[in-house]
Amino acid sequence: MSATRKLDIPKIRQRDEAAKKPYFRSQDDATSQLIDDWQTVAVQKLGEEIRSNRALRVFLDSCVKCGACTDKCHYFLGDGDPLNMPVARQDLIRGVYRRYHTLAGRLFPKLVGAREFTEPLLQDWSAYYYQCSECRRCAVFCPFGIDTAEITMAGRSILDAVGVKQNYIHTVLDNVERVGNNLGMIGPAIADTLAGLEEDVFDETGVNVRFPLDDAGADVLLLVPSADFFAEPHVDGLIGCAKIFHQQGIRWTLSTTASEAANFALFVGDEEKMQTIADRVSAAVRELGVKQVVVGECGHAWRVASSYWPGLIGDGTSTDAGGFDTRHICEFTHELFRKGALRLDQTVHSDKVITFHDSCNVARGSRMGKQPRDIYRMPRELLRAACENFVDMAPDTICEYTFCCGGGGGLLTDELMDVRVSGASPRVNALEAVIANHGVTHMAAICAICKSQFRSVLPHYGLGMDMIVSLHQIVGDAVVLNRQM
Amino acid sequence: MSILLATLLYLAATVFAAGILWKVFSYARLPSRNLLPIAPAPQTWGGIMLRMANEAIFFASLFRANKWTWLFGWVFHYALAVVLLRHLFFVTDSIQPWVLMLFPAGDIAAWLMIVSLAGLLGRRVFVDRVRYISTPSDYLLLLLIVLLGGTGLALRYVVPVDIMATRQFMLGVLNLSPVELPKSTLLYVHLASAIVLAVIFPFSKLIHFPGNFFSPSHNQKYSAGK
Incomplete structure (x- = not known):
């Protein structure tokens, strides 16, 4: 019995007359406004x-x-549209x-x-630079490491400059600018939600696990994607984190002003906005006096923190950094696990x-961590520590070869559902194989977008939306809570 | 004809060298602000050297991507390298013994070059995805190198040319005092295709060398972990 199932490479098909596009809008209203001299600009x-x-x-x-x-892009594997081949996607810009x-x-x-940069070509840009989730799988296989994500970001920034602004990403950016998080949750709403979570956990466990907000003097600032405040299964991950902090007696806090790990400015290649959003974090660090920022389960947030923060606000690894230490939540929890401090009860997951x-x-x-492959090892070791039954999907679909969930990079919007469903097919294909061969019941993830995406698309494949869980939900559920604080 | 070819050789060498230098300098000058390595990425410079060497010497990523493309591509580049080394015979004042020793290997390499080029061309024609992304220049470049290699093989096996006289011509060119080139249409075509290739090199996708060394995906490292 093998966990691998061959993923067929589709024959390229005739292109659609009208390729699927997201909604666009101008700065001021909900309609796309291509500026007059767009080509020159x-x-x-x-x-x-x-x-x-x-x-x-x-x-x-x-x-x-x-x-x-x-044959490496999940959107191409899903729909066979030739412009979803990474090189063809790049060529939309390369030709210009x-x-x-x-x-x-010129010659x-x-x-x-x-x-020539014609309007039909611009239309292709607006479709196919939003059928790329900037997941970089193609770059792993390119002999020169050509990274389509960089090209897509450039394409989107040019689209923005000529007035073709994708509605979803820019709504999110407006929210974070206005309120401090992607979902536009104001401070009192966050406080209410956290109070509710404390009650829920108390009802369930009888332990008073706290969810501190703006606690000046805390050691750790937990920076989570705002979906973690209420969306399923994201919030279960946040609860898991709180249980771990509680068990370890660590003084931690969330922040009202830095209530968002995500930085959607990355998706449209807007470095100014990336800076503004990152600045909220360093401001909160100064305000609260925390020593460490722990980045929660948000995929691109960790890319931004580990790859862009050093240039934007410092990350604690260079001497000119803002004086705070940055960790991924998996690094943080893994260190506790490695030290033997994390007390887990695997039996709660014996049915999984x-x-x-x-x-x-x-x-x-x-x-x-210290080794290049720690990004794959640490989450797996945590899952194995919490649950004795762990199975990996096929080797060519995990680690650096992982398939995007299909909803990343600013595509997590309803009007792109067809694209998201077909883009998820390579991942679902690998998941179905381990379900059939190993009886897999749950798939853990460490990204808010992945979790939302799978909850939406798994039912399209006849799989339960509850299959997708947060990693820190699995770890958190296994945390032994026997200490009152 | 000798004077014309000599002039063109000077021109081509200038464009080739200046073009590549211009490209390298412009790449080096451009800002590279962000960390864009493709993970799993090394956290040490030694690790980066290994990664770059693995890509440059073994085409590691391409090997993972597609075994046929890797096979044809890798064989082509190494065969080309052997053939180019053998051509040192024509341009060094004293003939190095190791260049002479390369002659048998060079014969095999020349054939391997043609076969691997045919393989690459075949993929371009018969694999629908690769056909879709190919532009006329992609085919023409392959055909140009086939022409270069083909005329080279013909000069060796079909209509041999006086290689000592050819060598004298090349040395003359290098010493800025060209002498007569043996009369051979094949040789003219061979040299002409080399000239065309050198001239378009900096302005075409052939700039992937040295471009590959500037790819942040492979040449950047993460700061050391804690």
């Missing part, structure tokens, strides 16, 4: 991008069209880059695939067989 903006970003320039120049990436910014493209456009979905931004865009 777009070409100019592309010029700025290639002069300010080495990665983009190298990636646009270096592709040899070898085809290594063509060649036409307006390279000698070969021999037809020969080298250079293209668990597998782990590596979230793309963690698995391909971050680090944990």
Whole structure:
């Protein structure tokens, strides 16, 4: 019996007349407003991008069209649309880059695939740069590491510049700017929710597990995605974290102003907004006087924290850092586990067989611990510690080869449901194999987007939405609470 | 004809060298603000060296991606390297013994080059995904290198040319005093295709070398973990 099931590579199909697109809006209202001189602005903006970003320039120049990436994208595997092949997605920009910014493209456009930036091409951009979840799986297989995520980010920033702003991402960005978190939860609402959680946990366990908010003088600031305050199964992960802090007697806190781990500005390549959102965290660190920021279960938040914070606000690893130490919640919990301090009771999960979905931004865009592969080892060791029945999915679908859930990178919006469902198929395919072969009952994840996405799409495949769980829900449920504080 | 080819060789060498230097400098000058390594990424410079060497020498990522493309691509690059080394015969003042020893290997390499190019071309034509992403220049570059290798093989096996005289011509070019090149249409075509290839190198996808060394996916490291 094997856990692997061959995933068929689809034959490329005729393109749809109208490819699936998200909703767009302008700054002020809910309609997309393409500016009049969009072509000039777009070409100019592309010029700025290639002069300010080495990665983009190298990636646009270096592709040899070898085809290594063509069968690696989950959206292509899901729907066979040729423009969902990573290189074809890149070529939407590469053609324009060649036409307006390279000698070969100006002299021999037809020969080298250079293209006029026409409105139909812009329409393709607006569709296919929003059928990419910036998961970077293609980059793992590219001989030059060409990262389609960088190209998609550039494409989206140019779309933004000409007035084609994706509604979902920009609504979220407005919320975080206005209130401090993606979901627009104001301080009192967060306080209410946390009080409710304390009651729930007390009712369930008889232990007074606290969920402190804005506790100046706490040692640890837990930075969670705002979905963790109420969405299922996210909130169970937050409860799990609280139980661990409680068991370990660690003084921790959440923050009203830094009530969001996510940084959606990454998805549209807006470095200014990335800075603004990151600044909220360093401000909260100063205000609360915490020594450590622990980033909760949010995939791209950890990519931002481990890869962008060093440049934005410091991450405690360099000397000019803001003086606080940054950990992923899995690193944090794993250290407790490694020291033997974490007391877990596996029997609560004896009816479960668990597998782990590596979230793309963690698995391909971050680090944990001292060894490169600790990002894969730590979450698995935690799950094994909490549940004796753990099974991995097929090797070519986990760790650095993990498939995106299908809803990442700003695609977690209802109007893209068809894209999200078909994009989830490679992951679901691997999940179905371990269900059939090993009786897997639950799939744990460490990303709010993954969790929301799977809750929505698993039922489309005849699987229960409750299969998807938070890693710290599994660990938290096994935490032995025998100490009153 | 000798003067024309010599002139073009000078021109091509200039464009080739200046073009690549210009590209390398422009890449080096561009800002690279963000950490973009593809995980699992090393946390030490030694680890980065290993990773880059593994990519440059063994084409590690391509091997994971597609065994056929890797096979044809890897064989092509190494065969090309052997063939190029053998061509040192034509451009060094004293003939190095190890270059002469490379001659038998060079013969095999030349054939392997053609076969692997055919493989790459075949993938481009017959695999629907690769066909979809191919532009005319992708085919033409392959055909140009086939022409270069093919004329080279023909010069060796079909219509041999006086290689000592050819060597004198190349040395003359290098010493800025070109002499007469043996009359051979095949040789003219061989040299012309080399000239075209050198001229388009910096302006085409062939710039993946040295571009690959500038890829942040592979050349960046994470700060050491705690």
